[in-house]
Amino acid sequence: MAIILDGKALAKKIKGQVAAQAAALPRRPGLAVLLVGENPASQVYVRGKEKDCDECGILNLGCRLPAETTQEELLARIERLNADPAVDGILVQLPLPGHIDEGTVLRAIDPSKDVDCFHPRNVGEMMVGDPVCWPCTPFGVMELLREYGIFPAGRHCVVLGRSNIVGKPMALLLLRDNGTVTVCHSRTPDLKEQCLQADILVSAVGRTGLVTADMVKEGAVVVDVAMNRNADGKLCGDVDYATVSEKASYITPVPGGVGPMTRAILMRNVLAAAKAHQKQP
Ligand code: GUN
Numbered sequence: 711m712a713i714i715l716d717g718k719a720l721a722k723k724i725k726g727q728v729a730a731q732a733a734a735l736p737r738r739p740g741l742a743v744l745l746v747g748e749n750p751a752s753q754v755y756v757r758g759k760e761k762d763c764d765e766c767g768i769l770n771l772g773c774r775l776p777a778e779t780t781q782e783e784l785l786a787r788i789e790r791l792n793a794d795p796a797v798d799g800i801l802v803q804l805p806l807p808g809h810i811d812e813g814t815v816l817r818a819i820d821p822s823k824d825v826d827c828f829h830p831r832n833v834g835e836m837m838v839g840d841p842v843c844w845p846c847t848p849f850g851v852m853e854l855l856r857e858y859g860i861f862p863a864g865r866h867c868v869v870l871g872r873s874n875i876v877g878k879p880m881a882l883l884l885l886r887d888n889g890t891v892t893v894c895h896s897r898t899p900d901l902k903e904q905c906l907q908a909d910i911l912v913s914a915v916g917r918t919g920l921v922t923a924d925m926v927k928e929g930a931v932v933v934d935v936a937m938n939r940n941a942d943g944k945l946c947g948d949v950d951y952a953t954v955s956e957k958a959s960y961i962t963p964v965p966g967g968v969g970p971m972t973r974a975i976l977m978r979n980v981l982a983a984a985k986a987h988q989k990q991p
Contacts, residue, residue, distance in 0.1 A: 715854050718970045721974035725977055732984070739798045739799070742771040762977050781815070816829055825979040833874075842983065867892070868908035868911050880914065880935075892908075902924065923953035927957075929958070931958065932961045933968065934963075934968065936949075
């Protein structure tokens with residue numbers, strides 16, 4: 711039976727550290743989360759981030775905007791937040807409504823306030839070395855692995871999914887820590903064979919039941935990034951937890967695995983941005 715990678719517990723510890731350091735700064739850090747429209751999943755995520763801000767002593771300077779908000783209005787708001795010295799981090803919750811171009815919006819955020827690490831300049835920094843911060847979800851996965859003494863060096867890591875938010879930066883982080891990395895996606899013909907090579911398997915696809923026990927090597931570490939709803943409306947990941955946990959050495963639960971880590975790393979990224987803006991070590 712696999713050991714559970716308890717993201718909830720580690721996230722609590724990290725948020726405690728952020729709160730202590732935030733309280734010691736001359737000025738409270740500020741995060742502006744912008745939510746456009748009423749996507750139900752996004753509303754849940756944004757509420758979570760607002761709660762985390764309260765717990766960490768970070769000012770919540772964001773707002774909810776109606777679905778009809780134009781791209782120009784959103785860009786004007788980002789401009790104001792870029793210029794506001796009380797704002798250390800700006801996060802535009804994705805996905806945006808169809809009439810707004812995501813790339814244009816992400817490029818408008820001041821890179822020093824880009825706590826998601828989605829601005830192309832920061833993505834470039836990530837490619838060549840050490841950006842100011844790393845994207846919250848993949849970095850949260852790395853921190854969770856580290857907490858349990860799991861290191862990618864010399865191990866075969868298989869990432870399912872190639873999104874800009876998770877799959878691609880996840881692969882880069884595993885590579886940076888000397889893992890041998892394979893990225894699989896919807897056009898990978900031999901998914902099962904690829905997965906069976908994995909010492910560390912990270913799934914970030916968003917399809918319930920994608921990863922079954924016959925795809926997992928005995929003793930592998932299995933990380934489930936997905937947040938899906940099953941037919942009963944219950945939260946679940948990509949991994950068939952009941953059977954895969956019999957075979958894996960370590961596994962993340964859904965919920966309580968990667969999700970809380972994403973949120974905790976966001977708080978840490980806001981703290982790092984605030985320190986940089988306030989020139990603190
Ligand atoms: N939507 C889903 N995940 C994320 C995330 O990490 N950041 C933002 N901004 N939007 C998201």
